[in-house]
Amino acid sequence: MNTPPSPPGTEQTDGSSIQIGALVPLTRPGWVEAGQHLLAGLELAVREVNNAGGIVGRPLKLVVRDTAADPQRAAAAVDELARLGVAALAGEYHSVVARAAATRADALGLPFLCSSAVLDALTEQPTEWVARLAPAQSHGWQIYADFLLSAGYRRIAVAAESSVYWASGTRILRDYLAPRGGTVIELDMRTLAPTAVCDELVASRATALLLLVGYPEPAVSIVKSVRRDQRLAEMMVGAPAGQPEFAEWATLLGDDSTAIPFLRYLPERLSPLGTRVEAALRERLAKAPSFVAFEGYDTIAVLADVLRSHGANRARTAESWPRVAVEGTRGQIQFSRMPGISIWQWAWAPIQVVDRDPAEPDRFRILHSS
Structure with a gap:
C-alpha cells in the first residue's frame, strides 16, 4: 500500500477518546432527513460501544461535520478532521459529496468507511483507504431494471438533472x-x-417515468403534475434513488406518495440484532428507521471491530479492510475488490424494490428483492 506520511495525531496512545469523523448532510440543500437517520445510526452504535467498555477501555467519540450536500465543504471537513487526529472517517449519504471526501481521504491517508453513497467510482484510481457498505449503483440499479422488465415496462422515460450521479x-x-x-x-x-x-x-409513449432529480424539488412537483394529468393515468412513476423512503415524502405528497417503487437496502426479515437495533432506532428517531439508519449503525460496528483488533493507527485500519468479518444488522459484512470499483466493497448488502402501499401509506410493500 502506498502510505503517505502520517500527520500528527494519527496514533492516539493516551487515555483519551478515540475519535471518528462523521460526515453527514444536516442542512439544505442536503437531504436532511437522510442525514438525521444516518447520524442516529452512528450515534446509537457509538453509545452501545461505549456502554460495553469502549475500545479497549477508551471511549469512542463522534466528531460530526455537516456536509450540506456540498463537495467542497466535505473536502474541507476531511482536512479539518485529519488535523484533529480522527482515527477514521464515517458516513455521508450523497454520492457526489462522498466522492469528494473519498478523494481527499485517499490523498491524506485517512481511512474512510462510506456508509450510504453508491456511485461506483468514489475515487478515480484504486485506493486502499476507502471501503463502503452501500451497494454500488451499477449493482442496485440493475436490480431495479430487472424489476421494470419483470413488471412489463419497456419504454422508460427518465426525468434527469445534470450530475455525475444521475x-x-x-x-x-x-x-x-x-x-x-x-x-x-431522456x-x-x-x-x-x-x-x-x-x-x-x-x-x-413512455409507460414508466423514473425520477432522477433532486428532492424535494423538482421531484415533488413532477409527481404532482403527472398524477393530475388524466392522459397519464396508467403511467408508473419510479424513484430508484430512494426519495419515497422517508416520512417527509408522504407528508409532502399525501396520497400521491404511494405506488412509487424505489430501492431499499434491507433484508426481507431482520436478524435478532437487526430487530433490536430497529427498536432502539425507532425510539431515538420517534419514527420508523430507514435503511440509512441501519447503514450508520453498521458503519460504527465495523470500525469498532477494526479498532479493537488493530488500534487507532490509520495505516493498520486501512490494511484491515480485507480481513473484516462483522455481523451487521443486515448480514455478515466483509469487503472485497469488485470489477470496476476502485474501493473495498461489501458485496452485497441486501436489496429490495419497495413502494408505499396505497391502502396504507406508512406501510411498505416488497415488490422485488435480490
Whole structure:
C-alpha cells in the first residue's frame, strides 16, 4: 500500500477518546432527513460501544461535520478532521459529496468507511483507504431494471438533472435495458418545467417515468403534475434513488406518495440484532428507521471491530479492510475488490424494490428483492 506520511495525531496512545469523523448532510440543500437517520445510526452504535467498555477501555467519540450536500465543504471537513487526529472517517449519504471526501481521504491517508453513497467510482484510481457498505449503483440499479422488465415496462422515460450521479444512473439503465428490449428516453430537467414533462411523456409513449432529480424539488412537483394529468393515468412513476423512503415524502405528497417503487437496502426479515437495533432506532428517531439508519449503525460496528483488533493507527485500519468479518444488522459484512470499483466493497448488502402501499401509506410493500 502506498502510505503517505502520517500527520500528527494519527496514533492516539493516551487515555483519551478515540475519535471518528462523521460526515453527514444536516442542512439544505442536503437531504436532511437522510442525514438525521444516518447520524442516529452512528450515534446509537457509538453509545452501545461505549456502554460495553469502549475500545479497549477508551471511549469512542463522534466528531460530526455537516456536509450540506456540498463537495467542497466535505473536502474541507476531511482536512479539518485529519488535523484533529480522527482515527477514521464515517458516513455521508450523497454520492457526489462522498466522492469528494473519498478523494481527499485517499490523498491524506485517512481511512474512510462510506456508509450510504453508491456511485461506483468514489475515487478515480484504486485506493486502499476507502471501503463502503452501500451497494454500488451499477449493482442496485440493475436490480431495479430487472424489476421494470419483470413488471412489463419497456419504454422508460427518465426525468434527469445534470450530475455525475444521475448521468451514471441513466447510463446503467440504458446499458442494461437496451439488450433486453427496453428503451430509455431522456427528459432534460435543465430545460423542462414539471408541467412540461407530461407533454413529453405523452409524445414519447413512455409507460414508466423514473425520477432522477433532486428532492424535494423538482421531484415533488413532477409527481404532482403527472398524477393530475388524466392522459397519464396508467403511467408508473419510479424513484430508484430512494426519495419515497422517508416520512417527509408522504407528508409532502399525501396520497400521491404511494405506488412509487424505489430501492431499499434491507433484508426481507431482520436478524435478532437487526430487530433490536430497529427498536432502539425507532425510539431515538420517534419514527420508523430507514435503511440509512441501519447503514450508520453498521458503519460504527465495523470500525469498532477494526479498532479493537488493530488500534487507532490509520495505516493498520486501512490494511484491515480485507480481513473484516462483522455481523451487521443486515448480514455478515466483509469487503472485497469488485470489477470496476476502485474501493473495498461489501458485496452485497441486501436489496429490495419497495413502494408505499396505497391502502396504507406508512406501510411498505416488497415488490422485488435480490
